[in-house]
Amino acid sequence: MKEKSGEVPNGRADEKVRPIDLANPPDTALSLRRDFLKMGILGLSGIISTMALYPLIKLAKAKTPPRPLKFVDALLISEMPEVGVKKIALYETPGGRAYARVFIKRSPDGRLTALSAVCSHLGCIVNYDRLKDRFVCPCHGGIYDGNGKNIAGPPPAPLKNLPVRISGAYIQVGIRKPPV
Numbered sequence: 762m763k764e765k766s767g768e769v770p771n772g773r774a775d776e777k778v779r780p781i782d783l784a785n786p787p788d789t790a791l792s793l794r795r796d797f798l799k800m801g802i803l804g805l806s807g808i809i810s811t812m813a814l815y816p817l818i819k820l821a822k823a824k825t826p827p828r829p830l831k832f833v834d835a836l837l838i839s840e841m842p843e844v845g846v847k848k849i850a851l852y853e854t855p856g857g858r859a860y861a862r863v864f865i866k867r868s869p870d871g872r873l874t875a876l877s878a879v880c881s882h883l884g885c886i887v888n889y890d891r892l893k894d895r896f897v898c899p900c901h902g903g904i905y906d907g908n909g910k911n912i913a914g915p916p917p918a919p920l921k922n923l924p925v926r927i928s929g930a931y932i933q934v935g936i937r938k939p940p941v
């Protein structure tokens with residue numbers, strides 16, 4: 762049997778298929794299309810501005826000069842043991858917040874070294890294990906040997922070596938101080 766136009770096969774006889782008038786689409790279809798276009802334009806302009814700004818951001822970062830190295834009094838020479846390690850906190854003002862924590866080590870040959878106490882993994886402050894001559898991080902169990910070389914656990918790099926010198930009665934450590 763032949764189907765009459767406007768009737769839905771296997772459907773109810775009174776259900777008619779309404780063709781979409783593409784020249785005058787219904788409101789919802791039109792607004793959906795407009796929203797889609799707006800989002801596309803916004804996304805594209807976002808990508809273009811990011812691409813345009815990227816070299817400028819990189820240039821600005823490259824031009825930021827490193828903070829100058831300053832030698833600060835860390836410890837009286839008389840307070841340093843003949844052989845061993847001292848943990849020092851450096852303060853801008855007495856009783857203020859420490860801006861750096863360092864270890865000063867005197868080896869049996871008399872050589873002085875200074876190491877930052879900041880773990881190279883996530884920045885916790887490490888402790889010195891006198892019995893095993895090594896540094897241990899309390900946060901994730903990172904271990905450094907007596908020279909600050911990372912030997913076990915998550916730390917990806919050694920403890921930072923800092924310049925050290927004697928000035929008058931003091932052992933001084935060279936650090937890049939945070940701005941105050």
Ligand code: FES
Binds near residue numbers: 882898901902916
């Ligand atoms: S912060 Fe030191 S091991 Fe993770």
